[in-house]
Amino acid sequence: xxxxxxxxxxxxxxxxxxxxxxxxxxxxxxxxxxxxxxxxxxxxxxxxxxxxxxxxxxxxxxxxxxxxxxxxxxxxxxxxxxxxxxxxxxxxxxxxxxxxxxxxxxxxxxxxxxxxxxxxxxxxxxxxxxxxxxxxxxxxxxxxxxxxxxxxxxxxxxxxxxxxxxxxxxxxxxxxxxxxxxxxxxxxxxxxxxxxxxxxxxxxxxxxxxxxxxxxxxxxxxxxxxxxxxxxxxxxxxxxxxxxxxxxxxxxxxxxxxxxxxxxxxxxxxxxxxxxxxxxxxxxxxxxxxxxxxxxxxxxxxxxxxxxxxxxxxxxxxxxxxxxxxxxx
Numbered sequence: 001x002x003x004x005x006x007x008x009x010x011x012x013x014x015x016x017x018x019x020x021x022x023x024x025x026x027x028x029x030x031x032x033x034x035x036x037x038x039x040x041x042x043x044x045x046x047x048x049x050x051x052x053x054x055x056x057x058x059x060x061x062x063x064x065x066x067x068x069x070x071x072x073x074x075x076x077x078x079x080x081x082x083x084x085x086x087x088x089x090x091x092x093x094x095x096x097x098x099x100x101x102x103x104x105x106x107x108x109x110x111x112x113x114x115x116x117x118x119x120x121x122x123x124x125x126x127x128x129x130x131x132x133x134x135x136x137x138x139x140x141x142x143x144x145x146x147x148x149x150x151x152x153x154x155x156x157x158x159x160x161x162x163x164x165x166x167x168x169x170x171x172x173x174x175x176x177x178x179x180x181x182x183x184x185x186x187x188x189x190x191x192x193x194x195x196x197x198x199x200x201x202x203x204x205x206x207x208x209x210x211x212x213x214x215x216x217x218x219x220x221x222x223x224x225x226x227x228x229x230x231x232x233x234x235x236x237x238x239x240x241x242x243x244x245x246x247x248x249x250x251x252x253x254x255x256x257x258x259x260x261x262x263x264x265x266x267x268x269x270x271x272x273x274x275x276x277x278x279x280x281x282x283x284x285x286x287x288x289x290x291x292x293x294x295x296x297x298x299x300x301x302x303x304x305x306x307x308x309x310x311x312x313x314x315x316x317x318x319x320x321x322x323x324x325x326x327x328x329x
Contacts, residue, residue, distance in 0.1 A: 003031065004038035006053075006168050010180050017153070017178075022195035022223075029190065030182075037183025038161050049165045052091025056172055057084045059103060064174050066148030069114040070101035071141060073173045077103040092166050094295040097138040100170060110295035112288045113141045116202065116231070116321075123279030123325045125227050127151040130197035133221055136204040139166035140181040146200075147179050155196075156181040157189075192220035202231035202323075207254050215271050222328035228273065231323040233258050234281070239266050243316065250303040250312045250319060261322045273326035284319040 003011060011034060018027050040046045062075035077085065086105050098109030128150030134143050137156030140163070146154045158164070158181065167181040186204075199218050208214040218228055235243045237260035249255035259267065265276045286309075289300040300319070305311040310318050 003035055006050075006165065007034045007038060007182070010034075010182070013177075014180065022193060025190040025193065026195075029188070030184075033184050033188055034182065037159065038164060043161045046161055049092060049162055052088050053165050053169055053172075055084065055088040055091065056169060057081050057088075059085070059173065061173055061175070064176070065101070066144050066174075066176075068101070070099040070106060071144040071148075071174075072101035072170070073103060074101075075103055089169060090294070092162065092169060094297060095139065095166065096163075096295060097141040098294075100141070102170070102173060108292040108294050109141075110289060110292060110299055114145075115288050117142060117145050119280040119282060120202070120229060120231065120323050121145075121149075123277065123323065124149075124229055125198065127198060131155075131195065133157070133196040133199045135186050135199065135201045135218070136207075137163075137181060137200075139163045140170070140179070142200065142202065143167075143179055143181060144170070144174070144176075146198075147176060151198075152178060154179045157184040157186065159183055159185050186214065186217050186221075189217070189221060191217065194220065194223050196221050196226060197223060198227045198229065200229045200231075202229070203233075205230065205232035206249075206256060206258055209256050211257050211259070212267055212271065215267060215273075219271055219273065219328050224328060226328045228268075228326045228328060229279075229323065230264070230268075230326065231321060232264070234261050234264065234320055234322040235317055236260065236320070237262070239263050245314070245316060248314055249316055250300070250314070251298075252303075261324070264322065264324060268324065268326045272329035274329065275325070275327040277325045279323040279325055281320065281322045284321055 060075050061073045064073050095107050095109040097111050097113045098107050100107040129152050131153045132146050132151045134156040137143050137158050140156045143154045143156040164183050199221050205211050235258045239262040241260040243258040245255055268276050286301045291299040
């Protein structure tokens with residue numbers, strides 16, 4: 001089995017970290033997952049993205065910034081280096097989650113993920129010294145913020161190869177140990193791991209055909225008493241309210257169930273979670289999710305009814321996001 005070059009050193013490091021830990025069971029299947037997750041046979045754009053990654057210039061880092069809205073690095077850079085750097089980073093378009101600031105080049109991503117982090121963080125148990133899993137992490141923006149809060153180890157998983165290489169581009173300069181973004185799906189993790197102190201699932205639940213199965217996967221990844229941070233699309237209503245779109249929702253074809261906050265709490269309670277609390281409920285705004293020069297495709301403004309922004313283009317309630325906290329049994 002040939003491992004992707006971007007992940008070979010990751011596997012070596014994780015083998016050393018996990019060999020005598022609760023994550024040792026994952027090590028048994030991780031090499032195959034990494035090989036499949038960045039396979040050029042499956043993902044035809046990988047050579048182009050790898051070429052962009054290879055064009056990143058060697059630069060001296062003066063300071064790293066994990067606790068700023070724009071995660072990144074600063075240091076001396078001349079105009080020629082800046083042009084080479086920006087060209088390489090733009091070769092990894094589209095950038096969805098961020099923002100990042102790399103030697104003065106601001107990657108203005110589609111999502112202002114820092115706004116979500118500011119809403120979520122007050123309900124998160126202190127991350128210092130904790131092992132954290134971020135499910136569906138994209139390019140790893142929130143993983144960096146978790147590391148900045150003192151987590152001892154942050155593992156992000158996302159099946160999209162472009163996001164893995166975007167993370168690698170940022171890590172090229174940040175060079176932080178104990179943070180990894182792996183091309184894996186949640187359902188690929190062995191069960192039960194009972195290995196993580198904190199698990200984040202943000203923007204994933206509504207993409208799952210079986211939301212309760214996803215919640216069980218999250219529960220089984222947590223140690224007893226570990227914290228789940230669950231952020232998802234919801235609708236207004238009582239404990240019996242759930243929206244099942246008959247077609248697309250906000251032009252997304254893979255949206256299955258949008259429960260009310262009350263029903264979401266019922267689901268968590270039925271699966272054994274305790275101390276269930278609502279951290280935040282916020283409508284998604286077009287200044288939080290929008291097209292930029294770093295993500296030039298359609299975004300939220302194109303998915304809403306132009307005559308009634310409280311409805312999606314299909315006539316459903318516009319996106320409303322809730323974040324809940326719960327403790328694993």
